[in-house]
Amino acid sequence: MALLLVAAAAQAWGVEGHYMVCKIAESYLTSEASVAVKGLLPESAGGELAAVCSWPDTERRQNPWSTPLHFADTPGDCKFSYARDCTGTNGEKDMCVVGAINNYTAALQDSSCPYNRTESLMFLAHFVGDVHQPMHCGRIADLGGNTVVVSWYTNKTNLHKVWDEKVIGTAMNRFYKDDLSTMIGAIKRNLTVVEKNKWEACPSRATSCADKFAEESAELSCPAYVGTEQGSNLEDEYFFKALPVVQKRIAQGGVRLAAILNRIFSGNSSSALQSI
Numbered sequence: 586m587a588l589l590l591v592a593a594a595a596q597a598w599g600v601e602g603h604y605m606v607c608k609i610a611e612s613y614l615t616s617e618a619s620v621a622v623k624g625l626l627p628e629s630a631g632g633e634l635a636a637v638c639s640w641p642d643t644e645r646r647q648n649p650w651s652t653p654l655h656f657a658d659t660p661g662d663c664k665f666s667y668a669r670d671c672t673g674t675n676g677e678k679d680m681c682v683v684g685a686i687n688n689y690t691a692a693l694q695d696s697s698c699p700y701n702r703t704e705s706l707m708f709l710a711h712f713v714g715d716v717h718q719p720m721h722c723g724r725i726a727d728l729g730g731n732t733v734v735v736s737w738y739t740n741k742t743n744l745h746k747v748w749d750e751k752v753i754g755t756a757m758n759r760f761y762k763d764d765l766s767t768m769i770g771a772i773k774r775n776l777t778v779v780e781k782n783k784w785e786a787c788p789s790r791a792t793s794c795a796d797k798f799a800e801e802s803a804e805l806s807c808p809a810y811v812g813t814e815q816g817s818n819l820e821d822e823y824f825f826k827a828l829p830v831v832q833k834r835i836a837q838g839g840v841r842l843a844a845i846l847n848r849i850f851s852g853n854s855s856s857a858l859q860s861i
């Protein structure tokens with residue numbers, strides 16, 4: 586069971602999903618936050634946050650301790666409850682994606698925290714992406730859709746992967762010439778200032794509001810299960826229902842990651858609106 590979980594849930598949003606979330610976030614950082622972020626990135630990133638946003642998925646294959654931090658599955662009631670859903674199987678506290686976002690946000694805010702700041706940044710950027718993927722707050726019983734075997738236009742896969750990768754892959758292929766930056770551009774052009782302001786908002790004393798993001802994902806996971814019985818073949822009908830949700834969640838992940846980083850590094854969430 587544990588092995589299956591590690592293997593099956595190895596990817597969150599796929600590499601493309603995480604890249605898009607972080608690329609969108611980069612464009613809404615204040616100049617102060619941007620300098621701070623660049624200062625923490627490993628050399629291999631070449632100054633680009635998006636280049637290392639999948640690092641925790643690689644890390645996790647080597648160090649499975651961080652696996653529970655990638656999701657917050659629920660009993661299937663479309664609701665996220667921190668007390669219920671963020672406790673490890675052995676009663677460990679805060680062991681879910683929401684606890685992890687809070688953990689690494691606090692770590693970056695506290696310069697005396699002994700955690701490696703480069704890793705805290707890469708974990709935070711990754712987990713803010715993960716918490717927006719509805720199947721990361723899916724049902725415990727099927728490991729967030731990982732054990733729901735379905736076909737995607739007759740290719741065998743599972744429901745979790747459909748949401749991590751397949752919808753994005755099909756959209757890229759059909760609408761964006763297989764080019765990530767074209768898809769990112771379309772998602773950003775679609776964003777309104779009103780929406781962006783609403784998504785960024787978080788009560789003054791909280792830096793991340795990650796509970797809210799998980800509540801939204803848990804709610805979105807319920808319709809995402811509809812019509813996905815074991816063995817079903819998902820095609821256009823499912824694709825066109827899922828795509829707007831995927832695009833919106835990627836946009837929200839990016840906007841909110843920027844807002845969190847801006848709060849951490851410049852105490853300023855009214856980021857560069859001119860870059861819309």
Ligand SMILES: *[C@@H]1O[C@H](CO)[C@@H](O)[C@H](O)[C@H]1NC(C)=O
Nearest residue numbers: 654679680681684685688700
């Ligand atoms: C918080 O971060 C530290 C350092 O990476 C890690 O050991 C710990 O498990 C994390 N806890 C949570 C809930 O993320």
Ligand SMILES: *[C@@H]1O[C@H](CO)[C@@H](O)[C@H](O)[C@H]1NC(C)=O
Nearest residue numbers: 627700701702703704705707
């Ligand atoms: C911090 O983490 C990065 C990425 O894993 C690593 O390259 C670096 O050596 C670490 N720094 C310290 C001081 O351990």
Ligand SMILES: *[C@@H]1O[C@H](CO)[C@@H](O)[C@H](O)[C@H]1NC(C)=O
Nearest residue numbers: 737738739740741751754755
């Ligand atoms: C199905 O799999 C084939 C072979 O790997 C691949 O070429 C094709 O793009 C896949 N189709 C979809 C819609 O993912």
Ligand SMILES: *[C@@H]1O[C@H](CO)[C@@H](O)[C@H](O)[C@H]1NC(C)=O
Nearest residue numbers: 771772775828829830832833
């Ligand atoms: C743009 O927004 C509309 C309405 O919310 C949505 O249906 C569509 O999927 C979005 N497109 C992109 C590229 O984000």
Ligand SMILES: *[C@@H]1O[C@H](CO)[C@@H](O)[C@H](O)[C@H]1NC(C)=O
Nearest residue numbers: 615616851853854855856857
């Ligand atoms: C916050 O950011 C905005 C936009 O970048 C800037 O105009 C404003 O002066 C900043 N405020 C503070 C207190 O840093």
